[in-house]
Amino acid sequence: MSGLVMPKPDAATLARRAEIVADMRIIVPGEGVVDAVNGMRAFESDGLTAYRQLPLVVVLPETVAQVSRILKYCNDRNIRVVPRGSGTSLSGGALPLEDAVLVVMSRFNRVLEIDYPNRVVVAQPGVTNLGITHAVEQEGFYYAPDPSSQIACSIGGNVAENSGGVHCLKYGLTANNVLGIEMVLMNGEVVRLGGKHLDAEGYDLLGIMTGSEGLLGVVTEVTVRILKKPETARALLIGFPTSEEGGQCVADIIAAGIIPGGMEMMDRPAIHAAEAFVHAGYPLDVEALLIVELDGPGVEVDHLISAVEAIALRNGSTTCRISQNEQERMTFWAGRKAAFPAVGRISPDYYCMDGTIPRKELPRVLAGMRSLSEQYGLGVANVFHAGDGNLHPLILYDANVPGELDKAEAFGSDILRLCVEVGGVLTGEHGVGVEKRDLMPEMFSQTDLDQQMRVKCAFDPNHLLNPGKVFPQLRRCAELGRMHVHAGQLAFPDIPRF
Amino acid sequence: MTTFTPAIPEDVLSVVQWAAGEEMPLEICGHGSKRGIGRPVQAEHTLDLSQLSGVTLYEPAELVLSARAGTPLAEIETLLKLSNQELAFEPLDYGPLLGGERGRGTIGGVLAANLAGPRRLKAGAARDHILGISAVSGRGEAFKAGGRVVKNVTGYDLSKGVAGSWGTLAAFTDVTFKVLPAAETETTLVVRGLLDDLAAAAMAVAMGSSAEVSSAAHLPEGIAKTVADGILGSEPATLLRVEGFGPSVAYRLGHLKQLLAAAGEMQELEHETSKALWRDVRDCIPFADGSDLPVWRLSLAPASAHAFVLALRMRAAVSAFYDWQGGLVWLRMEAGEPEAETVRTLIKQFGGGHATLVRASMPVRASTDIFEPQPPALAALSARLKAEFDPKNILNPGRIVAGAH
Ligand SMILES: Cc1cc2nc3c(=O)[nH]c(=O)nc-3n(C[C@H](O)[C@H](O)[C@H](O)COP(=O)(O)OP(=O)(O)OC[C@H]3O[C@@H](n4cnc5c(N)ncnc54)[C@H](O)[C@@H]3O)c2cc1C
Numbered sequence: 001m002s003g004l005v006m007p008k009p010d011a012a013t014l015a016r017r018a019e020i021v022a023d024m025r026i027i028v029p030g031e032g033v034v035d036a037v038n039g040m041r042a043f044e045s046d047g048l049t050a051y052r053q054l055p056l057v058v059v060l061p062e063t064v065a066q067v068s069r070i071l072k073y074c075n076d077r078n079i080r081v082v083p084r085g086s087g088t089s090l091s092g093g094a095l096p097l098e099d100a101v102l103v104v105m106s107r108f109n110r111v112l113e114i115d116y117p118n119r120v121v122v123a124q125p126g127v128t129n130l131g132i133t134h135a136v137e138q139e140g141f142y143y144a145p146d147p148s149s150q151i152a153c154s155i156g157g158n159v160a161e162n163s164g165g166v167h168c169l170k171y172g173l174t175a176n177n178v179l180g181i182e183m184v185l186m187n188g189e190v191v192r193l194g195g196k197h198l199d200a201e202g203y204d205l206l207g208i209m210t211g212s213e214g215l216l217g218v219v220t221e222v223t224v225r226i227l228k229k230p231e232t233a234r235a236l237l238i239g240f241p242t243s244e245e246g247g248q249c250v251a252d253i254i255a256a257g258i259i260p261g262g263m264e265m266m267d268r269p270a271i272h273a274a275e276a277f278v279h280a281g282y283p284l285d286v287e288a289l290l291i292v293e294l295d296g297p298g299v300e301v302d303h304l305i306s307a308v309e310a311i312a313l314r315n316g317s318t319t320c321r322i323s324q325n326e327q328e329r330m331t332f333w334a335g336r337k338a339a340f341p342a343v344g345r346i347s348p349d350y351y352c353m354d355g356t357i358p359r360k361e362l363p364r365v366l367a368g369m370r371s372l373s374e375q376y377g378l379g380v381a382n383v384f385h386a387g388d389g390n391l392h393p394l395i396l397y398d399a400n401v402p403g404e405l406d407k408a409e410a411f412g413s414d415i416l417r418l419c420v421e422v423g424g425v426l427t428g429e430h431g432v433g434v435e436k437r438d439l440m441p442e443m444f445s446q447t448d449l450d451q452q453m454r455v456k457c458a459f460d461p462n463h464l465l466n467p468g469k470v471f472p473q474l475r476r477c478a479e480l481g482r483m484h485v486h487a488g489q490l491a492f493p494d495i496p497r498f
Numbered sequence: 499m500t501t502f503t504p505a506i507p508e509d510v511l512s513v514v515q516w517a518a519g520e521e522m523p524l525e526i527c528g529h530g531s532k533r534g535i536g537r538p539v540q541a542e543h544t545l546d547l548s549q550l551s552g553v554t555l556y557e558p559a560e561l562v563l564s565a566r567a568g569t570p571l572a573e574i575e576t577l578l579k580l581s582n583q584e585l586a587f588e589p590l591d592y593g594p595l596l597g598g599e600r601g602r603g604t605i606g607g608v609l610a611a612n613l614a615g616p617r618r619l620k621a622g623a624a625r626d627h628i629l630g631i632s633a634v635s636g637r638g639e640a641f642k643a644g645g646r647v648v649k650n651v652t653g654y655d656l657s658k659g660v661a662g663s664w665g666t667l668a669a670f671t672d673v674t675f676k677v678l679p680a681a682e683t684e685t686t687l688v689v690r691g692l693l694d695d696l697a698a699a700a701m702a703v704a705m706g707s708s709a710e711v712s713s714a715a716h717l718p719e720g721i722a723k724t725v726a727d728g729i730l731g732s733e734p735a736t737l738l739r740v741e742g743f744g745p746s747v748a749y750r751l752g753h754l755k756q757l758l759a760a761a762g763e764m765q766e767l768e769h770e771t772s773k774a775l776w777r778d779v780r781d782c783i784p785f786a787d788g789s790d791l792p793v794w795r796l797s798l799a800p801a802s803a804h805a806f807v808l809a810l811r812m813r814a815a816v817s818a819f820y821d822w823q824g825g826l827v828w829l830r831m832e833a834g835e836p837e838a839e840t841v842r843t844l845i846k847q848f849g850g851g852h853a854t855l856v857r858a859s860m861p862v863r864a865s866t867d868i869f870e871p872q873p874p875a876l877a878a879l880s881a882r883l884k885a886e887f888d889p890k891n892i893l894n895p896g897r898i899v900a901g902a903h
Contacts, residue, residue: 228706455654
């Protein structure tokens with residue numbers, strides 16, 4: 001994928017850069033336009049740091065009217081636009097293009113309304129995920145989807161990526177917790193979808209927007225559902241001699257009708273890296289470590305803790321600790337939460353993957369990964385949202401060794417192919433971006449992809465918004481719209497009819 | 499006038515390809531249990547998917563079920579029950595309200611109408627549980643979207659995108675849903691005698707508490723007696739459902755009772771009675787009167803619903819009751835006129851939302867905007883989306899918008 005091909009920069013746009021920058025300064029007066037290379041460096045990549053590109057110009061609008069004018073201006077002149085929130089995307093969704101205006105939404109950083117009777121918060125898209133919880137926690141509420149990046153990532157970026165987190169097993173993804181958005185289309189039109197009511201009207205455009213990776217519109221306001229904090233939470237830390245037994249334990253917990261607040265698994269390399277880093281007291285002689293968190297009223301949590309403990313024993317657990325207090329619970333989590341940086345300590349670089357598989361395929365996929373690891377000569381550590389089958393293999397490599405990044409990327413692609421092969425998908429929560437773009441045909445036929453691109457045509461017929469992301473090959477909307485009909489004959493003599 | 503009844507996806511594709519080639523509109527239906535909703539479709543031919551039936555995959559431990567789109571919902575619910583699982587969003591059954599039988603409807607129809615039930619507040623609607631689809635677009639192309647796993651952001655979420663599209667974007671051939679364990683038990687706490695505004699306050703307190711109330715409804719004076727064989731009597735009843743494991747339900751119920759101690763007299767309905775009660779609320783049994791008096795289904799900001807209804811009562815003779823803490827209001831127009839203008843103007847004044855006319859006589863249906871008219875930019879966007887799926891406008895033409903989708 002290092003051979004990533006992005007859309008060819010438009011020479012006419014590049015030639016008019018000075019004029020475009022000047023016009024942007026008219027639309028967004030003051031400090032909101034950055035065109036000096038030094039200033040733009042901060043925006044040249046997102047969380048997928050292997051890719052860097054300076055944009056044409058960076059614009060930080062403050063009002064919806066400004067966003068609308070920027071997009072309309074660019075639409076009228078055939079100039080590309082890349083939206084950006086906090087730039088934590090792990091798939092290159094916010095990677096700039098040389099000939100595109102980078103619209104950064106970080107100045108949209110106000111919580112607009114807190115409405116407890118309706119249990120919603122209305123926020124500007126640049127508010128961080130955690131910022132929403134902070135705004136309501138004094139009343140005992142919180143916003144449930146909790147990506148590990150929640151201290152930094154923006155709620156607008158969450159909508160664009162349909163982000164998940166540990167709590168999504170029980171409380172749903174971003175898509176299940178967003179009630180409404182306001183957005184600006186590429187032609188400058190401002191559209192509102194949903195609101196404080198529960199069902200959006202008409203076609204579920206909100207469903208399409210969530211997870212659309214900045215290709216359909218720029219989100220300028222978000223209405224999310226907030227929840228009352230559970231009374232208590234306790235966790236179990238369970239070790240297994242094999243990943244099969246750990247996987248079976250997860251299946252049995254769910255078969256018993258228990259949906260834990262969180263259920264995370266780590267494999268041996270991840271356990272060792274995490275333990276060395278945070279000293280959480282993880283057992284080092286196990287192949288799989290499971291953290292199961294139960295939340296709710298105390299009686300429920302106690303009831304379920306004993307149920308889960310019994311299930312774990314039945315499945316051959318060799319260690320099982322139950323958190324006795326809040327501090328212990330946090331310690332159980334500390335290793336899991338620090339898994340990425342912990343792996344960062346044992347390897348100069350790591351590459352985080354994000355496939356999802358049917359849970360029962362875990363042993364097969366882990367075995368497949370082990371043989372791939374040998375084949376490529378690169379280590380891999382696994383952390384895993386066990387409840388919903390979302391894997392995060394971390395491939396260990398050294399970018400300073402020539403060719404190793406390419407090897408890591410090839411290894412990653414093979415893992416994702418394996419995920420698709422067993423009935424899973426390329427990405428569970430990090431998005432396609434540029435990273436998995438060229439793998440899309442592994443999962444979708446050309447007809448499937450064409451229908452998705454036609455949706456893009458309804459929103460942005462000139463492919464100006466975030467082009468080069470998600471779709472391996474851009475096809476013109478006019479071409480996509482053509483129909484190949486089989487007129488004339490009835491091609492289905494055998495279909496019953498009356 | 500032909501009715502096609504394909505039994506395999508390939509034949510659905512052939513029918514739609516033919517219809518696209520001939521520019522011949524098709525009415526798409528499953529059991530036809532919701533045929534009375536939407537603008538009457540003007541189509542020469544019918545694509546009846548009820549023979550495209552059968553569960554193709556059910557893995558309880560993976561919480562996933564796939565079925566052909568024409569599979570009866572009742573068959574799926576029965577199957578899930580064997581593993582103590584369910585569709586957590588409790589799809590409502592329009593049968594009784596529309597003068598049909600109970601228990602009809604296909605799984606494809608569940609998605610096409612984006613059905614939900616009283617647990618909407620906690621568990622969402624069909625759109626929140628759909629994982630993947632296979633479908634045939636109005637272009638006569640078979641495509642798929644999504645997958646069979648819960649966590650999936652690979653490409654646009656077209657499975658959600660077609661939820662609530664009433665057969666105007668594509669004919670589904672297969673659907674895959676997330677399924678969930680059914681609650682071990684449930685109890686409903688009923689607070690008696692509250693007027694609408696006090697009921698709204700009580701529901702807001704309950705929903706904002708840590709009692710994890712999964713459904714909150716209010717049945718005003720006179721409506722209460724029409725559900726669950728009249729066991730509630732006529733007095734206003736505010737219903738709060740608590741579900742889960744036995745000890746947890748008992749504890750949370752206690753917590754609720756404390757919180758609402760001053761609200762009014764209380765009563766508790768156990769497991770089966772509670773279930774029957776919520777089924778009736780879900781299916782709008784209070785207005786399943788065999789008449790064709792207009793019935794609206796309103797989606798509103800929950801906390802302002804009662805104020806909206808009060809304002810409406812000043813202008814029109816209506817009966818109303820509330821589900822989803824007020825987020826769903828069912829209205830019966832007692833004078834026989836839909837009063838669409840009045841209803842929709844008031845919605846805008848009370849925090850926004852939308853109104854769907856789910857029951858009305860044929861002439862009223864043909865002359866009223868059944869679905870909420872959208873502002874111009876949004877309407878244009880919806881029309882462009884429709885055209886990208888169905889450029890010749892052959893799938894349920896006119897069902898949602900006159901002359902188009
Ligand atoms: C350490 C780390 C841990 C992470 N953990 C998780 C995790 O647990 N779960 C998870 O799901 N993700 C995780 N992520 C990924 C990332 O944080 C999420 O994808 C996040 O939602 C991105 O938000 P952002 O504001 O940084 O968006 P950006 O990175 O700025 O942009 C992401 C995409 O959204 C688009 N976009 C941003 N804002 C808007 C807007 N207002 N309107 C339209 N499009 C917009 C961009 O064009 C881009 O395509 C992690 C990332 C890091 C670095």
